[in-house]
Amino acid sequence: MTKPIIQLQDVQKYFGDYHALRGINAEIDEGEFFSLLGPSGCGKTTLLRVIAGFEDVSTGRVLIDGKPMEGVAPNRRPTNMVFQSYAIFPHLSVARNVGFGLRRAGLTKDELGRRVGEALEMVGLSGYGARAAHALSGGQRQRVALARALILKPKVLLLDEPLSALDKKLREQMQVELIKLQRQVGITFILVTHDQEEALVMSDRIAVMFDGQIAQMDDPEVLYRRPKTRRVADFIGVMNFLPAEVLFEAGEKIEIEIAGLGRAEISSDQAPRGGGDGATSVGFRPETLTILYDGQQATDREARAKVEEVVYYGDMTYYDVRLEGTDKTVRLSMRNVFGREVLPIGAEARIAWSPGALVLFR
Amino acid sequence: MSLAQKIGRMRRTDAASGILLVSPTALYALLLLAAPLATIVVFSFWTQDYLTIDRSWTLANYRVAVTEPIYGQLMLRSLWISGSVTVATVLLAFPIAYFVSFHVDPARKSLWIFLITIPFWTSYLIRVFLWKVILGYNGVLNSTLLGLGIIDAPLTFILYNANAVVITLAHAFAPFAILPIFVALEKIDRSLLEASRDLGENRVTTFLRVTLPLAMPGVVAAVLIVFIPTIGDYVTPRLVGGPEGLMIANMIQTQFLKLNNAPMGATLAVLAMLIVTVVSLVFVALNRRFLRRQQ
Numbered sequence: 032m033t034k035p036i037i038q039l040q041d042v043q044k045y046f047g048d049y050h051a052l053r054g055i056n057a058e059i060d061e062g063e064f065f066s067l068l069g070p071s072g073c074g075k076t077t078l079l080r081v082i083a084g085f086e087d088v089s090t091g092r093v094l095i096d097g098k099p100m101e102g103v104a105p106n107r108r109p110t111n112m113v114f115q116s117y118a119i120f121p122h123l124s125v126a127r128n129v130g131f132g133l134r135r136a137g138l139t140k141d142e143l144g145r146r147v148g149e150a151l152e153m154v155g156l157s158g159y160g161a162r163a164a165h166a167l168s169g170g171q172r173q174r175v176a177l178a179r180a181l182i183l184k185p186k187v188l189l190l191d192e193p194l195s196a197l198d199k200k201l202r203e204q205m206q207v208e209l210i211k212l213q214r215q216v217g218i219t220f221i222l223v224t225h226d227q228e229e230a231l232v233m234s235d236r237i238a239v240m241f242d243g244q245i246a247q248m249d250d251p252e253v254l255y256r257r258p259k260t261r262r263v264a265d266f267i268g269v270m271n272f273l274p275a276e277v278l279f280e281a282g283e284k285i286e287i288e289i290a291g292l293g294r295a296e297i298s299s300d301q302a303p304r305g306g307g308d309g310a311t312s313v314g315f316r317p318e319t320l321t322i323l324y325d326g327q328q329a330t331d332r333e334a335r336a337k338v339e340e341v342v343y344y345g346d347m348t349y350y351d352v353r354l355e356g357t358d359k360t361v362r363l364s365m366r367n368v369f370g371r372e373v374l375p376i377g378a379e380a381r382i383a384w385s386p387g388a389l390v391l392f393r
Numbered sequence: 394m395s396l397a398q399k400i401g402r403m404r405r406t407d408a409a410s411g412i413l414l415v416s417p418t419a420l421y422a423l424l425l426l427a428a429p430l431a432t433i434v435v436f437s438f439w440t441q442d443y444l445t446i447d448r449s450w451t452l453a454n455y456r457v458a459v460t461e462p463i464y465g466q467l468m469l470r471s472l473w474i475s476g477s478v479t480v481a482t483v484l485l486a487f488p489i490a491y492f493v494s495f496h497v498d499p500a501r502k503s504l505w506i507f508l509i510t511i512p513f514w515t516s517y518l519i520r521v522f523l524w525k526v527i528l529g530y531n532g533v534l535n536s537t538l539l540g541l542g543i544i545d546a547p548l549t550f551i552l553y554n555a556n557a558v559v560i561t562l563a564h565a566f567a568p569f570a571i572l573p574i575f576v577a578l579e580k581i582d583r584s585l586l587e588a589s590r591d592l593g594e595n596r597v598t599t600f601l602r603v604t605l606p607l608a609m610p611g612v613v614a615a616v617l618i619v620f621i622p623t624i625g626d627y628v629t630p631r632l633v634g635g636p637e638g639l640m641i642a643n644m645i646q647t648q649f650l651k652l653n654n655a656p657m658g659a660t661l662a663v664l665a666m667l668i669v670t671v672v673s674l675v676f677v678a679l680n681r682r683f684l685r686r687q688q
Binding site for chain 1: 584592
């Protein structure tokens with residue numbers, strides 16, 4: 032049912048001596064919400080601009096809807112972009128901005144007005160058409176940029192860090208609106224972001240990029256639970272790392288010794304090859320550890336620890352605890368529920384953990 | 394509250410320090426601009442009575458200025474020459490400003506701007522004389538073209554007429570036009586041009602729909618900066634204009650110095666100022682309407 036709308040085949044890009052994209056291979060499906068996630072300078076924006084046609088590839092191929100895009104100017108590609116700065120034309124009204132790309136469509140004035148009105152309604156800006164561009168707030172500018180791109184019914188909508196200029200509340204609200212909008216129009220969205228939380232919340236699939244390469248491409252849950260390299264694990268969310276040693280491998284089973292937690296048996300799908308950065312370690316998320324209160328029993332394994340730091344978030348509390356017999360601290364998170372006390376610094380705690388939640392990097 | 398207290402308090406306010414800061418300049422402008430201007434306006438309502446000035450108020454000079462065809466002709470010619478200079482300068486300045494802003498490596502832009510201002514290192518008078526050397530009967534241009542066999546006789550339409558005035562002034566005012574246009578182009582967010590491309594416009598239509606409207610403030614500034622001073626220029630027409638290239642300012646000078654008729658000169662000066670003001674205002678208003686229609 033799904034077919035690739037964008038195919039990237041060994042895309043390389045040099046800026047002078049600088050190797051910005053080092054062999055990108057990916058297929059992005061029709062109707063997918065796809066994110067390019069990575070730290071600044073990883074090449075994600077360059078890749079987006081390559082897809083849009085603002086940068087040529089040095090070698091490799093970009094196909095959109097099956098057609099090679101070599102030498103095809105941005106204005107002839109079935110893509111539209113929402114720029115990081117929104118790029119709202121300051122000399123035009125909101126309606127003229129939104130209708131900018133329709134001039135060539137040969138519409139009558141009534142038809143044009145109706146289409147612009149629909150686009151504005153879709154982004155929740157009905158009645159703003161006559162406003163001057165400079166009289167808009169950041170969130171409104173973003174909506175205008177969205178309407179302006181979507182009115183052309185592109186095959187792919189490219190979003191270059193569209194939410195980074197907004198404050199936290201508005202950003203979260205826009206995330207939800209963007210997801211709804213994407214489902215409503217059914218267009219492929221490609222989002223560039225450095226915010227891992229944003230990527231996790233919004234995407235069907237995420238490509239994590241480092242140094243011009245895709246380190247891992249998976250859906251958010253797999254990416255979060257089974258990162259393939261330590262670097263990806265570190266970039267997405269909070270991950271604890273403890274040094275570990277492989278004792279022996281037998282088929283699907285691997286026996287390991289973890290500093291501070293002792294021996295454990297894990298399955299081989301928890302142990303991706305490579306990505307250990309030269310050392311063997313296990314990683315686990317803060318929420319996979321639980322503090323056991325009086326009378327509670329661990330369902331799997333138990334460890335003793337001392338609370339060293341408490342960070343209270345209202346709904347959650349993060350504890351940095353030092354595992355007994357080691358100098359390693361790990362972070363764990365507990366949902367605050369009514370009637371349960373937040374432990375003080377220095378308290379002794381029993382920690383429940385499970386080998387099934389571990390990922391081994393080697 | 395005593396006066397001393399009031400003054401003491403005033404000295405501490407922003408308004409007071411603002412006044413203090415602008416007052417030397419304001420005083421200077423008042424003495425050297427406003428006072429002479431007022432004198433000119435007053436003179437224009439007096440008349441010259443042979444060797445003395447008749448100080449009774451009259452509109453006689455204005456009547457003469459409007460009815461005598463020579464003044465109207467000179468004024469029209471001045472407008473025509475100055476308008477041509479403006480159009481030529483701005484049309485030639487725009488591509489240069491565009492090139493420096495869009496195609497020069499950002500690290501080298503200031504060098505380019507610096508190079509553009511080099512002609513200003515020589516005096517205006519010397520530059521005008523140099524154009525005489527270039528455009529003259531036996532000048533650089535004619536001897537080169539003759540030497541190359543492109544022409545058989547020296548070109549005469551390039552010196553001692555209105556063309557020479559236009560060429561010389563267009564060169565003299567080029568940097569004044571380049572700089573404001575350059576600044577306006579520099580201010581354009583480059584992502585706007587990409588947005589236009591992304592929305593389906595090609596390079597040419599992007600220029601017409603985005604770059605040009607956004608550069609308009611710079612173009613307007615360039616037009617006014619070139620038009621207003623050139624219409625009152627009298628050195629260039631005197632030196633390279635010949636009899637057909639004389640402008641209203643030459644007539645004003647003649648009235649003041651040769652004909653010893655300061656009131657008539659003052660009247661012409663006032664009329665010239667009024668006309669420049671009206672033309673400039675009409676131009677600004679037209680531009681406003683153009684930009685509003687874009688909205």
